[in-house]
Amino acid sequence: MSFEQSSSAIVHLAWERLLGLADGALAEASATRSPRLEKITRSGDSASFIRLFGGSVLSGPEWFLQRASGLSDEKLTLSGLLAIGQDHGARSVGSAELFFADDLEVINPEEEVVVSLDKAELEQLRAASPADDVNESGILELDHQFTMMLAEQSIASAGYRQWQGLLAQLSVLVDPQLRRNGYGFTVAGIAAHEALGAGLIPQWRASVDNPASKALAEKLGFIHAGSQTTVVF
Structure with missing residues (x-):
């Protein structure tokens, strides 16, 4: 892209x-x-x-x-x-x-997707996920959130937080038992398109220790633009 x-x-x-x-x-x-x-x-x-x-x-x-x-x-x-x-x-x-994107291909899921905006559905996903995964994702600190449902189960969630009114910092969390099924790709794509529709540039931060996150960004069509390294005293 x-x-x-x-x-x-x-x-x-x-x-x-x-x-x-x-x-x-x-x-x-x-x-x-x-x-x-x-x-x-x-x-x-x-x-x-x-x-x-x-x-x-x-x-x-x-x-x-x-x-x-x-x-x-x-x-x-x-x-x-x-x-x-x-x-x-x-x-x-x-x-x-x-990583950043200003244009993304439309994602057409193989099955019908039900998306909830209810924070209660996100809480269900949080409870089913390791605390470290939840904290690293930043999924609980977002302005806009979209949670995929399978029957009554929350299977994946993504959303974004506005940065300076210009960027949309994306976060994604998938049920640990349901990873590698494309759910993260689908829900992240939904969140990214929503951000673009709101006039924001989607931003993706992938930890250097998380190659799966980097691969997902590239699969979605994000381009690599740099890095951020931080220490605290």
Whole structure:
């Protein structure tokens, strides 16, 4: 799938505002392949390294940025960030690949799909899923949610949370007993199309430790655009 330049501009703007950068700063750095941007954070309790469409930005407390100043982008891996902040008790939040889509093919399920907007159906799915899976998915923190039903059973749910009024951060959760049946693909596609219909750019974050999530994003038609790595102190 292709990704329009105008859509890249929207993604850049959302991340610029999320990180507290000037509008256009990250977009310009991406276009010119400039050295990475740096942003001192007020709280000082975390640091993040983001790569997006060829540009990059490191945000964190001033002492962290000073220590990282002589390191190349390639050195700012999760282990690299942890090493920089080791004496400040650095802990991993994780590293994720970033995917986006501005146009997706219509999904035609092989069987009739019943979708519920009732949070009670999502609660049924949550109760049937391991707590770690629920927490990693972020499925309980969404603005818009869609849960697939099979008879009276909740089998999969997906939805999105708005970022800066521009992006739709997607989340998906499938009943552990019913995975590898295409339900995640179908319900994620429904959520992504709903986000596009609302004028948002769907965003997919796949943990580097979750190849199945990355494969699902690519199957849906999302394009890989970068990564995000975060540690807390």
